[in-house]
Amino acid sequence: MRMTRLARLRRSLEELFPERHLYLRSGGVMKAFVLTPSKQMAMAGVVAGGALWMGVCTAAMLVNLLSASATDREIAQLKAQSERYVADRQARLDSALARLNATSGANADLAANIEKRHAALALLLTDVKGAPGAAEALTPAINKALAGDSANPVRRVEMVRLGQEQLLDAADSFAKSRADRLRLAFRMAGLTPSAFVPKSGALGGPLIESKDPRALAAVLDVDEDFAVRIQRAARDLSEARALADAAESLPLGQPTTGANRSSGFGVRFDPFTRRPAFHSGLDFAGGRATPIHATGPGVVSFTGVRSGYGNTIEIDHGRGLKTRYAHLASIGVQRGQRIAIGQRIGAMGSTGRSTGTHLHYEVWVNGRAQNPGRFLKAGEYVFQGDEGG
Known part of the structure; x- marks a missing residue:
């Protein structure tokens, strides 16, 4: 093989x-x-x-x-x-x-620079003081800025500067967050935020009068970057304050407590004709004589009987806004009387075109009926934000 x-x-x-x-x-x-x-x-x-x-x-x-x-x-x-x-x-x-x-010659310059930054921060924090939630937002940054206990002088100076930066960041974040929150609340109510804020030149305040950051830096005698951040925070805070002031005049409160919504805004079947019809407000069902409260500050523009509405109260809140409270059992205010938000103005009843005891609540903007639910939702958002900081 x-x-x-x-x-x-x-x-x-x-x-x-x-x-x-x-x-x-x-x-x-x-x-x-x-x-x-x-x-x-x-x-x-x-x-x-x-x-x-x-x-x-x-x-x-x-x-x-x-x-x-x-x-x-x-x-x-x-x-x-x-x-x-x-x-x-x-x-x-x-x-x-x-x-x-350069320590021997620069210590005085560093101290002067820090003092000038402190002065600028003091102007800003003076504007922040008293704003809802400001204390809760800024306290951690303030405590952290005061916590430096280093024995090294240079290190202590650096910690003070860092604390200033952190405090400014916290103030800027708080101002922007509050302004954004209020803008959202206005949009939730179907309103345009810019219509309730003065033009940029009319916001006022020493920190935002100057349009040129370099001019503001020269006035405050600080570096331009620090001046720009101070100005931005002041502008947001000023806008938030203007929106907050406007929000205080809006009807964002609850017209009654302990009552259930029995009918919504929009087209529904009329309880009398059983045909589709437009319902221009919200209905709240409750017991007879349940207290009715003003949903915002204003002046009583009408009290009396309106066709279909029965006993009615109308409050003018300014800026083209008006609220109407109908089917009341009794009226506790007079025409021309100035009303505060939450003030008792009447009692729930069943007068006029009504099938039972309830409150018919309307919100009008520039002569047009709006969905009151949007205003109530925006109010809950604003008031919860103020309470929670």
């Missing part, structure tokens, strides 16, 4: 490398060479060995080049990181040395 395989291999090699004759003519002389299978196999082996050697050498060179390239990149990255680290450390060292070398 083994001999057979060797014979087959020998025949295959002889077929692959048959005996070849090579003739060369040079100078009129013809020479013949015989290439036996063994010689051809020897030559093929030499060629294959050379090719293999060249392939191995080429692969080794590529591997070395690739590994060298990766190593070079890694070395370059490490070198760059090291240089950045050294540069950062050197910068910190230079800054520290500069502070130490």
Whole structure:
């Protein structure tokens, strides 16, 4: 069997490398060479060995080049990181040395700068003082600013400056949050916030009179960035105050307590005709003589009987807003009387076009009936925000 395989291999090699004759003519002389299978196999082996050697050498060179390239990149990255680290450390060292070398002459300047920043902050915090939720929002920042107890004078100065930055951030965040919350409440009521805020030039206040931050920085004698942040916080706070003042005149309170809404605003089936009809207010069902309260401050513009409404009270809240309270059992106010929010004005009844004891409550804006539910929802949002800070 083994001999057979060797014979087959020998025949295959002889077929692959048959005996070849090579003739060369040079100078009129013809020479013949015989290439036996063994010689051809020897030559093929030499060629294959050379090719293999060249392939191995080429692969080794590529591997070395690739590994060298990766190593070079890694070395370059490490070198760059090291240089950045050294540069950062050197910068910190230079800054520290500069502070130490200039301590004798710079302490007075630092103290003066801090005092000027304190004065600017005092103006801002004076405006913040008294705003609902201000104490809760700013107390943590104030306590943190006062907590520095380092024995190192330079460190103490840095902590004071950091405390000023944190306190300004807290005041700015509080002012913006309050302004945004009130804007949202106005939109919930279907009102445009900008219509209730004076134009930018009429907001007033020493911190926002100047439109140029550089001028304000010069007036306060602080750096421009600090002045810009002070001005931004003051502007948000001024707008929040204007919106809060306007909100106090809006009918955002509850007209009665302990009563359930029995009918909503919009199209409904009329209880008398059983046909679809527009209902211009909200109905609150309750017991007879349940107290009715004014939902906002204003002046009583009407008391008496209106067709379909029975005993009615109307209050003018200014800015085109009016509220109506109908089907009352009794009226406890007079026309022209100034009313405060939450003040008792009458009692629930079933006068006029009514199927039972309830309050019919309407809100009008510029002569058009609005959904009172939006005002009640906005009121809940505002009052909960004021209580929660």
